[in-house]
Amino acid sequence: MTDRARLRVDPIACDGRGLCAEILPELIALDDWGFPVICGGDVPEGLLKEAQEAIRLCPKLALRLETTAG
Amino acid sequence: MKRELHTDAPGGWSPPGERASGPAGLPWLLPARYGGGPATLGDHLARHGPLPRCAKDPRHRDALITEVARSGLTGRGGASFPTARKLIAVASGPRRPIVIANGTEGEPASAKDKVLLAREPHLVLDGAVLAAEMVGAGHAVLVVHHAVREIVDDAAAERRRTRLDRIGLRVMTAADRFVAGEASAVVRWVERGDPRPTRTPPRLSERGLGGRPTLVQNVETLAHLALIARHGAAWFRSAGTPDEPGSMLVTLIGAVRRPGVYEIGIGTGVDHVLGLAGGPASPLVALLLGGYFGTWVHWPAAAALPLSAAGLASLEAGPGAGLVAALPADACGLAETARVARYLADQSAGQCGPCVFGLDAVAGQLEALARGRGGDLGRLRHSLSLADGRGACRHPDGAVRMVRSALTVFGGEIDRHAAGWCRGTGEVGVLPVPPRAPR
Numbered sequence: 166m167t168d169r170a171r172l173r174v175d176p177i178a179c180d181g182r183g184l185c186a187e188i189l190p191e192l193i194a195l196d197d198w199g200f201p202v203i204c205g206g207d208v209p210e211g212l213l214k215e216a217q218e219a220i221r222l223c224p225k226l227a228l229r230l231e232t233t234a235g
Numbered sequence: 236m237k238r239e240l241h242t243d244a245p246g247g248w249s250p251p252g253e254r255a256s257g258p259a260g261l262p263w264l265l266p267a268r269y270g271g272g273p274a275t276l277g278d279h280l281a282r283h284g285p286l287p288r289c290a291k292d293p294r295h296r297d298a299l300i301t302e303v304a305r306s307g308l309t310g311r312g313g314a315s316f317p318t319a320r321k322l323i324a325v326a327s328g329p330r331r332p333i334v335i336a337n338g339t340e341g342e343p344a345s346a347k348d349k350v351l352l353a354r355e356p357h358l359v360l361d362g363a364v365l366a367a368e369m370v371g372a373g374h375a376v377l378v379v380h381h382a383v384r385e386i387v388d389d390a391a392a393e394r395r396r397t398r399l400d401r402i403g404l405r406v407m408t409a410a411d412r413f414v415a416g417e418a419s420a421v422v423r424w425v426e427r428g429d430p431r432p433t434r435t436p437p438r439l440s441e442r443g444l445g446g447r448p449t450l451v452q453n454v455e456t457l458a459h460l461a462l463i464a465r466h467g468a469a470w471f472r473s474a475g476t477p478d479e480p481g482s483m484l485v486t487l488i489g490a491v492r493r494p495g496v497y498e499i500g501i502g503t504g505v506d507h508v509l510g511l512a513g514g515p516a517s518p519l520v521a522l523l524l525g526g527y528f529g530t531w532v533h534w535p536a537a538a539a540l541p542l543s544a545a546g547l548a549s550l551e552a553g554p555g556a557g558l559v560a561a562l563p564a565d566a567c568g569l570a571e572t573a574r575v576a577r578y579l580a581d582q583s584a585g586q587c588g589p590c591v592f593g594l595d596a597v598a599g600q601l602e603a604l605a606r607g608r609g610g611d612l613g614r615l616r617h618s619l620s621l622a623d624g625r626g627a628c629r630h631p632d633g634a635v636r637m638v639r640s641a642l643t644v645f646g647g648e649i650d651r652h653a654a655g656w657c658r659g660t661g662e663v664g665v666l667p668v669p670p671r672a673p674r
Contacts, residue, residue, distance in 0.1 A: 176587035177434050177627045196621045198592040 168232045170208045172216060174201055178227035185219040185228055192216070201228075247295040248287040250302050250467060257466030261474060262498035263482050264458050266354055273386045276393045279357035286361045287464050290368040290401055299369055300326070303460065305468035307480040312337060312416070312453030313526060313556035315544065318460065321450060324440040326370040328448030334372045335425060335444065336363040338379035338387075338454040339409035339416035342526050343578075343667045345558050347484035348454050350496040352383040355458065356390035360404065362457025365464055367402040370450055374403040378421055379454070381408045413527070413582035417628050418451040420584070431584035432628035455484055474500035479543045483557055487512040489665045490519060490563035501554065502541040508559060509538075518564040520658070521644050523666065525555025527575055528633025530640040531568065534561075551640070560666055567659030568645035569652065571666050572638060573601035578668040579634040590631040593622025597638055607652035612642075 172192060181199040191212055194202045208216045208230065220228045257263075266274070274282070289295035304319035325332045336359060340348040352359055363375040379387050384406065391404045410430030414420055417432045422443045424430040443449025452460075459481060463471050472480040479501045485508060488494045492513025499508055505522070509515060519534040524542075530552035540546045544553045562568055580594035596618040604610030619638060622631040642649075648658065 175434055175627070176589065176625060179588060181588050196589065197596070197618075198588055200588040200592075200625070202621075202625075 168234055170213065170216070170230045170232045171206065172203045172208060172219075173229050173231045174203065175227045175229070176200075178225045180225050180227070182224055184222050184224065188219040188222065189215045193219070247292050248289040248299050248464065249295070250298055251470070257462065257470040259473075261482055261500060263462055263474075264351060264355060264358060264455070264484060265496070265498050273353055273390065274355050274357060276357055276390070276397065276399070279355070279361075283358070283361075283462070284465060286365060286461060288368065289365070289464075296326070296369050296371070299365075299464060302468050303369075303463055306463045306471040307468075307478075308456065308459050308463060308471065309479070310453055311455035311459070311483055311557070313528065315553075318452070318456055321440065321452070322366065322369055324438075325448045325450040328441060330447050332370045332372045332448040332450060333444050334363060334367040334370065334375040335421055335449060335451045336366075336375060336377045336379075336454050336457055337416060337418070337421050337451050338377060338383070339421060340380050341409070341411070341413045341416040342556065342558070343413075343669055344488055344560060345486045345526060345556055347486050347496045347557050349380050349383050351455055351458060351484060352379055353386055356383075356387050357394075358458040358461050359454045360387075360390055360394060360400075361461035362452075362454075362459070363404070364400045364402045365460055366450060366452060366457060370448075372402070372450070374405065376425055376444075377404065377406045377454075378409045378425060379406065381411060384408050413579065414584050414628065414630050417630070419628065421451055422449055431586055432630070434627040476502040476541070476543055476545070478545060483554065485542070485554075485557040485559055487559050487561070488667070489561035490516045490566075491561050492516045499542065502543040502546060504538075505540055505542050505559070506538040508542050509561065515561060516563070519561050520564040520566075521562045521568055523558065523560040523562065523637075524552045526558040527579060527666075528629070528637055529553070529555045529558060530636065531572070531644040532640070533644055562665055563661060565658065565661030566663070566665050567605065567648075567657050568641060569601065569605040569648060570657075570659055570663065572641040572645070573598065573605045574664065574668055575666050576601050576634060576638055577671075579630070579637075581671060583630060584628075587626040587631070589622055589625035593618055593625070594631060594634055597622060597634070601638065601641075604649050604652060605657075607655060607657070610649070610653070612646075612649060615642075 186193040186195045289299045308318040309315040338348050367375045387406050410424050415430035420430050420432040439449045475481045482498050497511040532550045577598040580598040583590045600615040619635050623635045
């Protein structure tokens with residue numbers, strides 16, 4: 166049993182800088198106004214490093230990983 | 236934490252049981268006849284009797300919470316969350332809780348909370364005091380629309396003079412904007428004078444006002460609570476349906492003969508509800524049910540259905556906060572929806588990008604479709620999908636829901652608008668929106 170991780174955006178903190186979509190285009194698209202849209206569900210194992218990089222580099226600290234057991 | 240429940244409480248509050256009696260016919264909350272001012276404490280006690288208390292003994296509290304659970308009472312602010320579950324969550328918190336009675340009613344079309352507070356302020360204060368006793372709070376804050384502030388102040392002062400309650404009561408004027416009634420926005424308003432929603436988690440029942448477990452309850456819900464404590468769950472269940480018991484206040488506006496606030500048993504037929512307001516004042520084309528976050532439905536299709544969540548589910552509608560707006564056949568549903576959509580876009584708290592930009596785009600496209608020039612239904616649907624579910628609170632979701640239902644009901648008129656036709660020959664502005672503030 167491995168933990169499942171999903172990306173979550175805090176919509177109040179997010180300013181639409183768009184860095185996350187540059188780092189992780191596989192999972193994050195930008196809407197018409199530059200705000201991130203998380204695509205798909207769980208973050209696959211192979212993209213966890215990039216996901217953590219996107220979280221670390223978000224200038225507004227608006228991105229996080231939500232892990233659930235299972 | 237699981238609470239042990241006792242029902243054999245001697246003295247204080249005890250369950251009235253199945254023999255319980257109370258007023259038989261509706262209205263329960265509102266006075267039978269209009270006229271005169273707000274009920275004084277004397278009027279109130281003569282009509283309803285003294286409020287049972289439960290602060291002294293935890294067993295009385297538990298028994299009363301059990302009774303509320305048996306009554307099936309749900310929140311009357313629009314979300315219909317089971318009241319007993321909220322009471323238990325707040326009472327189980329690690330710190331001393333606080334109660335907020337929410338009489339913000341920021342929705343311009345709705346009047347039921349203002350009318351209730353203006354007519355029966357003591358019933359709401361009873362409920363606030365009782366809720367505080369039930370969760371072990373020492374204080375209750377009443378956040379009320381400015382139109383009824385003095386009435387509630389006077390009622391609270393009357394109770395203080397007679398030393399009626401052990402619970403401290405504080406009255407505050409609500410912020411006058413649409414999102415100010417959202418529970419986390421009410422807490423932030425009381426705490427910091429800023430009426431904007433906050434993100435969750437944490438839940439308010441865990442960490443709300445000043446970090447305390449906070450019970451935010453609509454004022455109508457509290458009034459029901461005050462009557463359930465007096466007459467019991469079996470009595471409450473004598474109105475409504477088995478799954479959605481009790482009565483609810485509804486605000487009827489638009490093309491009805493006597494617009495106003497009425498009290499119905501949940502599940503009353505929609506045509507009968509309109510009948511309370513004298514029936515349609517002219518031929519109707521549609522109803523907006525629930526509120527500005529509600530659902531447009533075709534008029535003849537909705538007439539025979541019960542006004543309840545189960546009864547309206549087939550139309551993807553629900554009773555919401557009790558608004559029933561009747562759109563006459565000579566008013567344009569697209570134009571009405573565009574006005575409300577613009578209002579809701581303006582009322583965004585401005586915190587979340589997809590809400591700010593998404594609702595503005597939705598309103599702009601609807602305005603173009605209603606004008607019959609430059610509108611694009613595909614662009615509108617795209618903007619709706621970008622706004623839906625992407626805010627910290629449910630403001631964008633509610634607006635999207637209402638606009639999508641408008642496309643279902645009035646969608647057939649979009650092409651005809653492009654060809655220069657519009658049914659709107661009569662009154663514009665059936666749904667009230669305040670004048671736009673200069674931006």
